[in-house]
């Protein structure tokens with residue numbers, strides 16, 4: 004069991020400043036973690052538009068996940084071609100579906116794969132569910148957190164490149180903290196209701212102002228809370244483990 008930390012005054016100020024700048028986004032979970040997991044795999048290394056198109060084509064071609072699992076891999080790849088890396092993603096998706104099938108068979112269950120994954124996640128704490136998802140083939144920490152947060156509205160913070168970069172610059176996590184480690188830190192320090200708004204707003208901030216190259220610091224609403232420009236000292240504000 005990990006120890007909970009109390010959010011710092013600095014973290015609270017960053018959270019509030021982001022809300023003031025970008026609003027308070029509200030999650031709309033669909034309670035479909037298997038659809039979310041496949042969708043997240045499809046979204047890797049491509050745009051939301053392309054992966055959304057690939058997902059729609061996949062579920063149109065194969066109306067159930069069992070059909071996706073049992074189809075020849077080249078037909079699954081054909082269906083998701085618009086999402087890019089189809090020859091990598093098709094076997095990865097089928098591996099996940101087959102793994103869930105094998106697990107359920109061991110338990111002698113008879114649910115659909117979709118219902119089976121929902122049941123497995125529902126009986127675990129968020130931290131346990133995150134760890135469980137990561138045992139599935141090709142599912143990393145960010146993908147696992149995306150499924151829990153977006154599809155089930157559970158307090159698991161996905162740390163993508165924007166969240167990682169802005170978190171470091173704002174002195175929320177230390178400069179040597181990896182994106183993988185940041186998932187664990189945020190799991191301990193964030194109040195559950197902050198997870199979704201903070202995730203979305205850090206991405207918005209990273210895209211609009213705090214770019215990877217040439218961040219627009221002169222017009223940044225977070226300037227007074229930023230370690231990168233020296234407004235705060237990351238050694239005092241950052242969580243490092």
Ligand code: SF4
Nearest residue numbers: 213218220223229231
């Ligand atoms: S001041 Fe600059 S580096 Fe700091 S958060 Fe704003 S844009 Fe990013």
